Amino acid sequence: MDRAKTAAIVTFGCKVNQCESDTIRLSLEELGFRIVSAREPADVYIVNTCTVTAATDYQSRQAVRRASRTNPHGKIVVTGCYADLSASAVADLPGVAHVSGNAGKGCLPELIRRLLDGKLPSSKDADVFAWRQPSGKPDRTRAFLKIQDGCEAFCSYCIIPLARGKYRSLPAGSVEERISLLRHSGFREIVLTGIHLGMYGRDLQPHAGLPELLERIGSGASGFRIRLSSIEPQEISERLISVVGDSGVVCPHFHIPLQSGSDGVLKRMGRPYDSAFYLRLLEKITARLPDAAVGADVMAGFPGESEDDFRKTADLLRQAPIAYLHVFPFSKRPGAAAADFPDQVPERVKKERAAVLRSIGREKRNRFASRFVGRELSVLVESKRDRETGKWKGFSENYIPVLLDADARANEMVRVLGETASDERLFGRIA
Numbered sequence: 001m002d003r004a005k006t007a008a009i010v011t012f013g014c015k016v017n018q019c020e021s022d023t024i025r026l027s028l029e030e031l032g033f034r035i036v037s038a039r040e041p042a043d044v045y046i047v048n049t050c051t052v053t054a055a056t057d058y059q060s061r062q063a064v065r066r067a068s069r070t071n072p073h074g075k076i077v078v079t080g081c082y083a084d085l086s087a088s089a090v091a092d093l094p095g096v097a098h099v100s101g102n103a104g105k106g107c108l109p110e111l112i113r114r115l116l117d118g119k120l121p122s123s124k125d126a127d128v129f130a131w132r133q134p135s136g137k138p139d140r141t142r143a144f145l146k147i148q149d150g151c152e153a154f155c156s157y158c159i160i161p162l163a164r165g166k167y168r169s170l171p172a173g174s175v176e177e178r179i180s181l182l183r184h185s186g187f188r189e190i191v192l193t194g195i196h197l198g199m200y201g202r203d204l205q206p207h208a209g210l211p212e213l214l215e216r217i218g219s220g221a222s223g224f225r226i227r228l229s230s231i232e233p234q235e236i237s238e239r240l241i242s243v244v245g246d247s248g249v250v251c252p253h254f255h256i257p258l259q260s261g262s263d264g265v266l267k268r269m270g271r272p273y274d275s276a277f278y279l280r281l282l283e284k285i286t287a288r289l290p291d292a293a294v295g296a297d298v299m300a301g302f303p304g305e306s307e308d309d310f311r312k313t314a315d316l317l318r319q320a321p322i323a324y325l326h327v328f329p330f331s332k333r334p335g336a337a338a339a340d341f342p343d344q345v346p347e348r349v350k351k352e353r354a355a356v357l358r359s360i361g362r363e364k365r366n367r368f369a370s371r372f373v374g375r376e377l378s379v380l381v382e383s384k385r386d387r388e389t390g391k392w393k394g395f396s397e398n399y400i401p402v403l404l405d406a407d408a409r410a411n412e413m414v415r416v417l418g419e420t421a422s423d424e425r426l427f428g429r430i431a
């Protein structure tokens with residue numbers, strides 16, 4: 001009998017990409033492929049790229065080169081946002097057999113099979129919500145479910161709208177069905193993802209947005225939890241906050257991109273809110289959900305960002321009730337308006353500012369975790385122990401990394417009493 005063909009998948013970027021890579025992996029397994037690590041020689045390598053910064057472009061190219069060195073006879077298929085926007089540059093990389101945009105991801109497994117059989121691939125577009133139910137025991141406790149695709153916002157630093165196109169949402173009935181299949185497969189946490197999640201439902205008839213969807217999912221449900229990925233500030237309504245507050249399954253956790261604390265910079269970024277709006281939103285969330293985690297993305301060194309603009313950002317972050325930060329130095333994306341803006345900030349200054357913001361982020365994480373010393377939290381135990389300490393680890397509902405002293409079982413939801421907080425984590429025991 002022929003040996004099973006092997007495939008390795010390398011994924012960069014957002015949770016939507018991770019979710020789509022999972023679907024590709026499961027479909028390939030159904031087609032009889034054996035999934036191996038990208039460090040091993042494989043018959044085919046799938047590189048699911050990201051183009052959010054120049055660094056992710058570089059990493060995506062490096063992954064292709066590495067795959068070509070690992071198995072010079074293997075075929076390399078490149079997909080994702082970088083492949084969508086820089087198809088010819090990607091096609092010129094060594095070993096690349098096929099380049100597919102995001103819209104073609106649903107066809108990739110079948111295309112790969114035909115490619116390995118020596119048949120010409122078809123480039124027909126597929127359903128952007130193509131999905132496979134994970135079968136058997138999950139190797140992770142958490143599943144990502146893409147319910148929205150596309151962005152029409154065109155922030156001046158971002159080219160994602162060019163790669164992902166217009167708003168599209170997965171109908172609520174299909175979301176419920178997929179959640180039930182994921183629960184059936186044993187997943188205890190489902191992260192709802194989208195490129196522009198707050199726009200969920202905008203294109204559905206009749207219109208039903210994220211709050212309505214969460215109400216529908218949460219009604220009478222228990223034994224699992226739902227987490228929301230990033231949502232734009234202007235799309236977090238009082239209704240959404242109260243649905244999260246009233247729900248028995250939606251985690252009290254919002255990831256809300258800020259990008260800058262300077263109103264002038266926000267305006268040039270094309271972001272439709274100002275710093276006062278952002279702070280008011282955080283007040284509303286913490287008034288309704290005092291223990292909710294609010295995380296933020298923040299950018300260092302946007303063109304024209306002065307010392308004063310940067311100080312405003314740092315001050316806002318220090319004063320705001322934020323639990324953690326994701327920091328990105330500004331990166332020029334050809335095709336994005338800001339690439340040609342005057343007063344580009346020197347790399348050295350961007351790095352220094354990013355380092356200051358990261359240190360604020362560490363303080364924030366420590367302070368947030370410390371608030372739960374002596375208190376109980378619900379924690380979902382992960383399937384792998386912490387590499388450094390050997391302890392069981394998990395995340396609380398409000399997204400605090402927790403390390404457990406006692407024995408626990410993977411994929412179990414436990415009540416944990418926080419004992420100490422350090423290194424941006426909470427250490428505790430099962431209550």
Ligand code: SF4
Pocket residue numbers: 151152153154155158159160161195196232
């Ligand atoms: S909202 Fe702005 S930053 Fe986010 S994907 Fe759309 S254009 Fe990019």
